[in-house]
Amino acid sequence: MTEPATGPARLEISRAEHAGRRARLAQRLQDSGLSRICVFGPVRVAYLTGFHFAATERPVALVLTDTGDVTMLLPALEAEHYAHQCPDLPEPLTYPEYPGGGSGRHPLTLLADHLRASRPGRVAADHDGYENRWGYRGPALSALLEQPVHDGLALIDDLRMIKSPAEIALIREACRWGDHAHRLMQDAITPGANELTVSHAASLQATRDLLTALGDRYVPKAREGLPANTMFISGANTAHPHGLHRNAGVQPGDVLVTGAYGVVGGYESELERTMHVGEPTPDFERYFAAMLAAQDAGLAALRAGRTCAEVEADVREVIAGLGLTHLIRHHTGHAFGLEGHEHPFLDLDDHTVVEPGMIFSIEPGLYVPGLAGFRHSDTVLVAERGAERLSLYPRDLPSLLIPAH
Known part of the structure; x- marks a missing residue:
């Protein structure tokens, strides 16, 4: 620094x-x-x-x-x-x-x-x-x-591909503010809330908090965008991995797929969560548990010395064991740093060897047409032994339920 x-x-x-x-x-x-x-x-x-x-x-x-x-x-x-x-x-x-x-x-x-x-x-x-x-x-x-x-x-x-200690420190700080922005947004979501207005209000408040806390230490590296950002899409629209916003209010029973990130020193973080408004249905609980199991497999598989393809294969094996391979739409994750997506990718055709200092998203998704998408994403640092999750937002279902009233 x-x-x-x-x-x-x-x-x-x-x-x-x-x-x-x-x-x-x-x-x-x-x-x-x-x-x-x-x-x-x-x-x-x-x-x-x-x-x-x-x-x-x-x-x-x-x-x-x-x-x-x-x-x-x-x-x-x-x-x-x-x-x-x-x-x-x-x-x-x-x-x-x-x-x-x-x-x-x-x-x-x-x-x-x-x-x-x-x-x-x-x-x-x-x-x-x-x-x-x-x-x-x-x-x-x-x-x-x-x-x-x-x-x-x-x-x-x-x-x-290999992040320096200074880069890792910046991404770790970015994760802290992505987590904070997401918390502000989740706390503001109520039935009838508009996706756009809630997302932008939470992003602006998180940015104010970041600038107050970091003061002159924070050095903007862009003309556009905020240093703390969060958003969500809702309903059956979430069955599209990159679904667009709706100009409609959140309804009880909606599934929400969120995104949040910080930008510090030009370096980004990544955080995504799947949430539910009101009491979840058995179908939702089944697919949520499967998605969480797939992400757990990715977190366990990401180790130095393995290849990106081997990490992806482990995740797909878990999904196949649950009989849900037909719901996969994309690979498990990607590297990032100065850009939101960077080489390499956790993909069956990427044979890059995983090394300490690499940072990946772990975000296997399941997409059920007509129902919803199910995806968590976390920022993960490859350590000498195993991997460390840098985005620390809760992943369990009880923590991700939105009251319906």
């Missing part, structure tokens, strides 16, 4: 840790016989430099050489913002505007000129040119350079 001159540590990744990430990536370039890598993904740029920005149609790119030299391509409007966040890095290469701002030059031609002026060598990138967003159109980097651009995505994202 970054330590200011006075006062407690700010909740963000230090410049020294960002420098260490770049050094490890530079070593991976050397090991792969690559002279440099162009990084276009906004989250990857932030991971390597600490520069968090609003990604628009204006290309941003980081060039890192195998010796650790840094060049950043930026629109001129971001230059001061970059200098404020990254005073330890060299001045950027800037362009006036996208698609050219009257210069007659597309911004990526500036990047290509810089790369051509560098010493010869194999070039990699996380994407062959800037990613299409907000109306952006531009040439492929390989076309501009008239040479192959090698796929360097895994060189960066494999580094991101």
